[in-house]
Amino acid sequence: MTDVAIDLDLAPPDSPWRVFRRQMRRSPLAIAGGVVLAVFYLLALFAPFVAPYTQEEMDRDRYFHPPQGLHWFGPDGVHLRPFVYDTTLADAGAFHYAEDSAAIRPVRFFVRGGAYELLGFIPMDRHLFGVDAPARIYLLGSDSFGRDVFSRLLFGGQISLTVGLVGILISFTLGLLLGGVSGYLGGFTDTTIMRGTELLLSIPSLYLIVAMRNVIPIDLPSQQVYLGIVAILAFIGWASLARVIRGLVLTIRKSEFVTAAEALGYSRTRIITRHILPNTMSYVIVAATLSIPSYILGEVVLSFIGVGVQEPSASWGNMLNQARSIRALTSFPWLLYVPGTAIFLTVMAFNFLGDGLRDALDPRRTSGGRA
Amino acid sequence: MSESLLRVEHLQAYFITDTATIRAVDDVSFELNPGETLAIVGESGSGKSVTAMSILRLVAQPPGRIVGGSVWFRGRNLLALSDSEMRAVRGREISMIFQEPMTSLNPVFTCGDQIAEAVVLHERLSKKAALARAVDMLTLVGIPAPEQRVLEYPHQLSGGMRQRVMIAMALACRPSILIADEPTTALDVTIQAQILELIDRLKAELGMAVVLITHDLGIVAEHADRVAVMYAGQVVEYGDVASAFRAPVHPYTAGLQASLPRLGMHQDRLRVIPGNVPNPAHFPTGCRFGSRCPIRIDACGAPQPLNALEGDRWSRCGRAGEIVTGAVNPVGVESRA
Numbered sequence: 001m002t003d004v005a006i007d008l009d010l011a012p013p014d015s016p017w018r019v020f021r022r023q024m025r026r027s028p029l030a031i032a033g034g035v036v037l038a039v040f041y042l043l044a045l046f047a048p049f050v051a052p053y054t055q056e057e058m059d060r061d062r063y064f065h066p067p068q069g070l071h072w073f074g075p076d077g078v079h080l081r082p083f084v085y086d087t088t089l090a091d092a093g094a095f096h097y098a099e100d101s102a103a104i105r106p107v108r109f110f111v112r113g114g115a116y117e118l119l120g121f122i123p124m125d126r127h128l129f130g131v132d133a134p135a136r137i138y139l140l141g142s143d144s145f146g147r148d149v150f151s152r153l154l155f156g157g158q159i160s161l162t163v164g165l166v167g168i169l170i171s172f173t174l175g176l177l178l179g180g181v182s183g184y185l186g187g188f189t190d191t192t193i194m195r196g197t198e199l200l201l202s203i204p205s206l207y208l209i210v211a212m213r214n215v216i217p218i219d220l221p222s223q224q225v226y227l228g229i230v231a232i233l234a235f236i237g238w239a240s241l242a243r244v245i246r247g248l249v250l251t252i253r254k255s256e257f258v259t260a261a262e263a264l265g266y267s268r269t270r271i272i273t274r275h276i277l278p279n280t281m282s283y284v285i286v287a288a289t290l291s292i293p294s295y296i297l298g299e300v301v302l303s304f305i306g307v308g309v310q311e312p313s314a315s316w317g318n319m320l321n322q323a324r325s326i327r328a329l330t331s332f333p334w335l336l337y338v339p340g341t342a343i344f345l346t347v348m349a350f351n352f353l354g355d356g357l358r359d360a361l362d363p364r365r366t367s368g369g370r371a
Numbered sequence: 372m373s374e375s376l377l378r379v380e381h382l383q384a385y386f387i388t389d390t391a392t393i394r395a396v397d398d399v400s401f402e403l404n405p406g407e408t409l410a411i412v413g414e415s416g417s418g419k420s421v422t423a424m425s426i427l428r429l430v431a432q433p434p435g436r437i438v439g440g441s442v443w444f445r446g447r448n449l450l451a452l453s454d455s456e457m458r459a460v461r462g463r464e465i466s467m468i469f470q471e472p473m474t475s476l477n478p479v480f481t482c483g484d485q486i487a488e489a490v491v492l493h494e495r496l497s498k499k500a501a502l503a504r505a506v507d508m509l510t511l512v513g514i515p516a517p518e519q520r521v522l523e524y525p526h527q528l529s530g531g532m533r534q535r536v537m538i539a540m541a542l543a544c545r546p547s548i549l550i551a552d553e554p555t556t557a558l559d560v561t562i563q564a565q566i567l568e569l570i571d572r573l574k575a576e577l578g579m580a581v582v583l584i585t586h587d588l589g590i591v592a593e594h595a596d597r598v599a600v601m602y603a604g605q606v607v608e609y610g611d612v613a614s615a616f617r618a619p620v621h622p623y624t625a626g627l628q629a630s631l632p633r634l635g636m637h638q639d640r641l642r643v644i645p646g647n648v649p650n651p652a653h654f655p656t657g658c659r660f661g662s663r664c665p666i667r668i669d670a671c672g673a674p675q676p677l678n679a680l681e682g683d684r685w686s687r688c689g690r691a692g693e694i695v696t697g698a699v700n701p702v703g704v705e706s707r708a
Contacts, residue, residue, distance in 0.1 A: 125549070150583070158631045163688055186433075187617070255474050256469045256471050257476055259429060259475060260467075260468075260476075262461070263429060263466065263467040264457040264461060264492075265459060265460065265461030265462035265463035266457075266462075266492065267458060270492075274488075275477055278479045279478065
């Protein structure tokens with residue numbers, strides 16, 4: 001055939017994946033967000049190993065212990081391994097602790113501690129770091145029960161960070177399917193589904209969350225409460241997505257490749273799931289990244305007002321709950337800063353990553369510089 | 372004519388909206404014989420695409436609706452099949468390719484995947500065997516380096532290549548009929564000729580019949596065996612291409628012929644058919660070409676059926692007999708110099 005040469009000239013060599021990576025490299029904030037999230041999720045995954053204590057372990061001698069600094073320089077010179085000073089309660093009324101400069105407690109790595117199962121199935125009793133008993137290490141302080149805030153932050157992250165992932169998994173499945181069916185079939189189906197989403201969207205979401213939370217008994221095991229919270233958040237989250245997906249599907253179904261798929265004898269289910277919905281993926285990935293923070297904040301709100309994850313299980317929301325009083329804010333500010341910073345960093349990281357993904361997946365920017 | 376492969380009888384497809392009923396296809400009949408190319412020619416809005424879509428029942432419902440007629444294929448009326456029976460016909464027995472190759476392929480899957488999908492679905496082949504078939508099909512449609520092309524995405528191909536991939540997709544299950552809906556309109560002229568030659572070659576190699584929808588009389592003359600001329604939702608003339616071009620038996624076909632510029636002819640202005648196509652929401656009850664017809668008589672106010680003439684030719688003109696004998700000139704008495 002004579003058009004061979006012309007056709008070969010016109011073919012650009014880039015695969016979609018390579019274009020995506022090139023675009024991502026242009027956005028340092030998105031990469032930073034991705035790195036922060038990767039670190040947070042890894043810490044949460046390996047929480048029992050990284051945390052020196054469990055989330056429930058109380059130290060009745062050290063309530064409201066402030067964060068301890070790591071030292072290399074002691075009165076006797078430079079130390080090769082970092083150490084903390086042992087502390088004693090100096091003023092029981094103000095929870096003021098005095099450092100004992102003679103009692104140097106070097107930080108030891110891979111120490112034996114409480115037994116746990118890593119990733120749920122590897123039995124272990126080693127922890128990343130610790131100090132020799134009876135001294136304790138409080139990198140981020142302790143709370144009103146003498147529990148290590150650092151350990152609770154890691155274990156709380158297991159809940160707070162996954163609530164978003166599991167939540168969008170459920171709500172996006174619902175939203176994609178209902179939005180896809182609604183947009184593709186149109187007519188009565190469309191009307192029914194869309195009026196349903198409007199009903200859901202017309203109720204203020206916080207009110208709806210709290211109202212639905214009341215349906216679930218308050219004293220369930222924390223695992224079930226967790227699932228309940230995820231289900232509630234997902235139930236509220238799918239509606240707005242379904243509306244957007246319906247709009248996208250309405251545009252895509254007019255494309256000739258959908259008619260071509262129909263002309264090849266494909267079923268409706270196949271056309272919706274295999275041909276139309278994959279074309280919404282670049283939007284869905286971005287929307288998912290940007291909506292995870294709202295799930296994290298939803299769990300925080302529920303736990304903060306006391307109907308979410310129950311003590312003694314930790315979540316970033318019920319850790320914030322401890323910092324409600326004026327006394328906590330003035331005397332024990334780490335109870336606010338620690339979970340607050342974690343939430344802030346996570347939400348920001350997701351937003352930066354989402355913005356970066358939006359730019360990288362935008363088909364109008366597959367080549368050329370950043371606009 | 373019982374040996375015909377596809378027989379469309381009095382097909383009617385309307386678009387029904389709140390404000391109007393558009394009679395896009397209104398009494399269309401034609402036959403397609405094995406190994407034959409039938410051209411459906413007509414201007415924009417004459418109903419040729421809707422006719423093609425109606426054969427495969429692809430008209431969007433609502434607002435479209437096939438309100439009457441029948442489409443006979445291998446002894447079955449396609450319009451009476453269930454949805455799942457119809458799906459087994461689409462792509463396997465009758466395939467269709469479209470006008471716009473730039474958007475006819477799904478942008479998120481590779482060409483190979485898209486060709487293989489139809490094969491896996493209709494012939495229950497393994498994915499691996501289907502991908503091998505995809506490579507064969509790309510070779511068949513003249514795409515170089517097919518092993519590499521199956522792994523590429525549509526945006527990596529030019530328009531002509533995409534139309535070839537579309538043809539490969541449509542023919543992957545060896546259908547007996549290919550409906551080509553203006554397959555070359557969006558391509559430039561050199562690629563047009565190649566695609567049409569490709570369709571002709573595949574028609575001969577695979578022994579299929581082709582319904583070629585076009586508005587280009589030149590394409591009809593070169594590539595079709597028979598032609599159905601459509602005007603305002605109806606077939607106005609139907610017969611073999613040579614006769615229809617040499618001696619048209621409907622004033623619309625004759626007018627189209629007369630409006631073509633000819634090489635070596637000195638003309639200040641191109642000849643046109645006066646007037647406009649009637650509004651499809653308000654077609655006249657009588658002959659739809661009547662308001663523009665140079666040989667209109669009072670009898671043309673009554674509905675015009677498609678009449679059989681000698682030599683398997685058909686015309687929707689009440690005066691076709693007079694046109695055949697030369698008693699009237701279908702482009703107007705004064706115009707034949």
